[in-house]
Amino acid sequence: MVSVPADFLVKAIYVNEGEHAYASIRFDQNSKDWLTGNLHLVKNSVTRFAIWRYFWIAVKETAMSSLQYMAFIENQIPKEGEEQILQFGLLVLKSMIDLYLPSECVLDKSSALFEALVGLLYAGKVNRATVVDYVFNFITTKEQMELVLVWLEKSKIENEGALVFELTNSHKYSVLRMLFKDPNFSKEMKLQVLERTLGEDKSDPAEKTRIKCLSGLPDAMAKEEAWLAITDVNSKESIAEREAKMSGFYSWN
Amino acid sequence: MELNRPYFDKFYDVLKDMNTYLPFKYLQTFFRVLLPRMEVSDAHIVRLVELKLETADTQGPFGKVIQNGIESLLQSKNVREYARKHAAE
Numbered sequence: 001m002v003s004v005p006a007d008f009l010v011k012a013i014y015v016n017e018g019e020h021a022y023a024s025i026r027f028d029q030n031s032k033d034w035l036t037g038n039l040h041l042v043k044n045s046v047t048r049f050a051i052w053r054y055f056w057i058a059v060k061e062t063a064m065s066s067l068q069y070m071a072f073i074e075n076q077i078p079k080e081g082e083e084q085i086l087q088f089g090l091l092v093l094k095s096m097i098d099l100y101l102p103s104e105c106v107l108d109k110s111s112a113l114f115e116a117l118v119g120l121l122y123a124g125k126v127n128r129a130t131v132v133d134y135v136f137n138f139i140t141t142k143e144q145m146e147l148v149l150v151w152l153e154k155s156k157i158e159n160e161g162a163l164v165f166e167l168t169n170s171h172k173y174s175v176l177r178m179l180f181k182d183p184n185f186s187k188e189m190k191l192q193v194l195e196r197t198l199g200e201d202k203s204d205p206a207e208k209t210r211i212k213c214l215s216g217l218p219d220a221m222a223k224e225e226a227w228l229a230i231t232d233v234n235s236k237e238s239i240a241e242r243e244a245k246m247s248g249f250y251s252w253n
Numbered sequence: 254m255e256l257n258r259p260y261f262d263k264f265y266d267v268l269k270d271m272n273t274y275l276p277f278k279y280l281q282t283f284f285r286v287l288l289p290r291m292e293v294s295d296a297h298i299v300r301l302v303e304l305k306l307e308t309a310d311t312q313g314p315f316g317k318v319i320q321n322g323i324e325s326l327l328q329s330k331n332v333r334e335y336a337r338k339h340a341a342e
Contacts, residue, residue, distance in 0.1 A: 062331050065339040099290050099325075100332040102340075223256050230283065231267045233274035242279070246286040250257050 011038070019046055025054045026063055036072040040079035049085045052076075056092050059100060066100040070109055078120055083127055090134040097138075106252050111140035118147075122159045132157070132165050136174040140253075142184040148175055152197060172197055173209040180213035181251040187217060211241055212248035223249070254291070261289035265300040269307075272315050284318050293330040298323060 012031035016023050027035070035051060042048050055072060058064035073089055073096070080086050093113065097106055117135040121128055139145050151157045152175045157164040167175075176197060180190050194213060198206050215226035226245045229237055264287055271280050289297065305311055305319045 059332060060328065062335040066332050066336040067340055068336075099329050100336070102333045102337050103292050218256055220256060223260070227260055227263065230287075231263075231271065233270055239276070239279055243282050243286075246283060249260075249287060250289075250291060252254060252291065 014047065014051060016050065017044075017047060019050050024057070025050075026058065027054070032064060032068060036068060037075055039072070039076050045082045045085065048080070048082065049088070052085055052088055059096070066096065067102070067105065070096065070101060070105075074112065074116060078116060078123075081125065083130065086126055087130055090130065093134065094137050107140055110138045110252070111144065114138035114140060114144050121157060121164055124164070128165045132167070132171055136171065136178055139175075139178045139182075142182075145179060145182050145184065149179070149193070151175075152193070169201075169205065173205060176209055177212050177216060177248060180248070181216040181218060181253055183218045183253055187219070190217075208240070208244045211244040214248075215245040216248035216251060218251065218253065257289075257291065260287075261292065261297065264289055265297065265304070268304060277314055280315075281318060284322060288322050288325060290325060290329045293326045293333075298326050298330070301326065 012034040013028065014025070014031070016025055032055075035055075039048055039051055042051075055064055055069055059066050059069045073093060077086065077089050080089065097110060097113075101109060114135065117131050117138065120126060121131050121135065136148065139148055151167060152172060155172070156166045176194055179185065179193060190213070194210065198209065214222065217223075226249060229235060230242050230245050230249070235242065268280075268284075271283060301319055301323045305316060305323065308316045308319065310316055311320070
């Protein structure tokens with residue numbers, strides 16, 4: 001029998017240590033608060049991963065505020081060294097923002113996340129490929145887009161002259177899609193970047209990117225054209241083409 | 254966002270015709286990708302409930318899509334309201 005020190009304080013309670021039970025776990029507010037700032041101090045990665053997932057379920061079941069989960073992600077992602085947990089966090093982020101965050105907070109939170117993820121990329125303590133796959137989803141400000149356009153131009157991410165990551169075609173397509181939704185740049189400039197980046201690339205992904213880009217343009221006429229093409233029951237366009245138009249349609253900007 | 258808003262209403266206007274004249278798989282994709290969840294109003298939930306009531310076979314494929322949509326909208330709305338309430342406390 002070992003006694004705890006006299007000054008021992010309970011910081012958080014988690015009732016499924018070791019994940020031995022299928023259970024729906026709820027946390028008291030003190031535990032949520034402590035874990036939001038300190039989960040990375042828990043050494044067992046199975047427990048950490050479980051708490052990431054239980055928190056996510058709690059958000060969807062209105063047992064935890066989506067804003068608190070966002071704060072949890074912002075605090076924990078830079079400190080989380082386990083690849084699988086990081087991937088989970090990045091995976092839920094987009095749904096979190098699009099579906100569950102109060103709309104008035106979306107742009108600020110996206111922008112902060114972009115900065116946090118760029119910091120992670122530069123620090124290089126995690127698998128950079130995992131982070132690069134998600135970082136473009138959170139481009140929010142003009143300055144952030146300008147930074148990413150420099151990366152696109154060079155086909156690589158650099159930090160103070162040192163190579164951080166070589167961009168793949170898929171990353172370039174993601175940047176283009178975000179650029180076309182951005183109201184801070186002219187249509188002419190966007191089309192130039194599109195042609196410079198895709199050039200003679202006539203592959204399916206490149207063609208779909210062209211379609212997604214044009215349906216994402218932030219002007220009323222382009223939106224209306226895309227909408228009519230998507231919803232016209234007599235349309236002669238292929239299903240694939242119309243589905244590509246759908247995926248570029250909405251934007252928070 | 255301002256440019257998107259008119260299409261939040263139009264989305265509900267076209268569902269019936271799309272279900273009648275287009276392949277169901279296309280309707281499913283349309284619904285999944287374009288169901289407006291960025292902002293959810295009670296009026297939008299009511300539109301889907303009305304549409305469900307007008308659907309003869311509520312357990313059929315279209316009825317199930319509508320029901321999933323109602324649940325998705327309610328979930329987004331409730332989670333956002335819960336977050337706002339907690340932020341205000």
